[in-house]
Structures are given as C-alpha cells and as structure tokens.
Amino acid sequence: MSVKQLAMPLIQEQINELRAGDRVELTGWMYTARDAAHERMVEMVQAGGTLPVDIAGQTIYYVGPTPAKPGQIIGSAGPTTSSRMDPYTPVLLSLGLKGMIGKGSRSQSVKEGIVQSRAVYFAAIGGAGALLAKTIRSAEVVAFHDLGPEAIYRLEVERFPVIVINDICGGDLYQQSQSL
Template identity: 85%
Template sequence: MSAKQLILPLNQQQIRELRAGDRVELTGMMYTGRDAAHKRMAETLQAGGSLPVDLAGQTIYYVGPTPAKPGQVIGSAGPTTSSRMDPYTPLLLAQGLKGMIGKGSRSEAVKNAIVQSEAVYFAAIGGAGALIAKTIRSAEMVAYHDLGTEAIYRLEVERFPVIVINDGVGGDLYQQSLDSTRND
C-alpha cells in the first residue's frame, strides 16, 4: 500500500482527488498552530484585523513540539487533538485555509465547512513524534513568538506521512471504521 506523493501548498485539483483513507506523503511548506495561536487568530479576525500569515491555500499542522536538542531541527512533533481547534476552524477556512493536519474527529460544523470550502483534513499518527520529526527539514518561528511551543512556525517537510480523514466530498474515515470494521 504505497502512499500518494503531494507537494504543498496543495492545489484544488489535488484536493478534489483525495478520498478518506488515502495514505499521503506531503512535501513542501506548512504552518503550525494549536490552541493559543488559534484563539489569537480568531480574536484578530473578529476584531477586523489581519492575520500575521496569509493562510490562502495553506495547510496548518496542529502541533506543539518539544524543544529541539542541540543539532536537531525540531524536537518531537506529533499531532495534537484537533477538536480543540474546531470552534476556530470555520473562520480560518473562510480565510482560504485548505489543509489541516491533526488527530481525532472533527465537529459537524467543521466537517460541513471542509466540504463547502473543498478543503481536506488529514491525521498524522498520534504519539509518533520522534518519527514525524525526521521528516521536518526546517522550522522557523514566524508569528506569536511569545507563545513558545504554541507559536506559529513555518515548517519545510519531506514525505511527511498522513492519512486522509475528511475529504472534500463528505467522506469520513473514522466513521467508516466504526461502521464497517469488526474484522472478524
């Protein structure tokens, strides 16, 4: 079962072809952002301000890495639980965000917004932080420096492994697993 290779930022045609359950390896540039950065971005937008990074067409990875050891690009960097970002996600999708990477299921509102904006939600393997860090070639803090591990970083990744959970046509791998697999 080989993984589909995709270059970031994703284009609309690539997103249209993705289906829940597809294994994908991502190469290119993505941003990080988790709880505190999402809260601040949402507050900025609600106050009529503009975001410190242009999210149009971009992918956000929900991660708060461990500190890099000397000689490391980044510390361990697995996904955090995505549902905590759900209250803020439709706002960011409206800004043109196209890809999200995290772990765990999304709210109905987010799933609907993913379909409406033809975006995609991927899961990385939760708890595989040391393995995933190996695919990150560079990490640069680009906004919200005061948030520490929760700041926004720009990551360059190479063959970063993910699985499509929610595709742009309403497919949902977690729901499919519960519906179909007893495996006996």
C-alpha cells in the same frame, strides 16, 4: 494501497482527488498552530485585523513541538487533538485554509466547512512525534513568539506521512471504519 505524493502548498486539483482513507506523504511548506494561536488568529479577524501569515491555500499542522536538542532542527513534533481547534476552524476555512493535520475526529460544523471550502483534514500518527520530526527539514517561528511551542512555525517537510480523514465529498474515515 499506494501512497500519494503531494507537494505543498496544496492545489485544489490535488485536494479534489483525495478521498477518506488515502495514504499521503506531504512535501513542502506548512504552518503550525495550536489552541492559543487559533484563538488569537480568530480574535484578530473578528477585530477587523489581518493575520500574521496568509493562510489562503495553506495547511496547518496542529502541533506544539518540543525544543530541539543540539544538532536537531526541531524536537518531537506529534499531532495534538484536532477537536480543540474546532471552534476556530470555520473562520480559518472561510479565509482559504485548505489543509489541516492533527489527530482525532472533527465536529459536524468543521466537516461541513471542509466540504463547503473544498478543503481536507489529515491525521498524523499520534505518539510518533520523534519519527514525524525526522521529516522536518527546517522550522522557523513566524508569529506569536510569546506562545513558545504554541507559536506559529513555518515548517519545511519531506515525505510527511498522513492519512485523509475528511474529504471534499463528506467522506469520514472514522465513521466509515465504525460501520465495518
């Protein structure tokens, strides 16, 4: 199976071509955010405020990287369980979020939101945080500094390996693999 090379931020034409099970390597810029940052972003939106970063057309990686050792850009950067972001994801999708990276399955409401928003959910390899960190070329905290590793980072990645789990057609790799 071939690996698709995609540049970020993702464009809709790229997303439209992706199907559950596709192997992808991402290159470009993405944001990170975990539970606390998601909760804070949704609270800001619900209070009528604006987000500290424009997520329209962007990809969020669900990761809380460990501190970098001397000479490293970032510490271990493995995915966290995506379902913890599910209560907040529909709001972010409605604001134009186009890609999400994590591990594990998503709720039905998120899967429906992915189809409606024409977005994509990727899985990264759990337990491979040190390997994934090697694809990160730069990392900068851009919001919620007080959250430490759960702050929002802007990452530049090169050939970051993921697999499409949920696509714009309602495809779900986890469900498909269970029916084999």
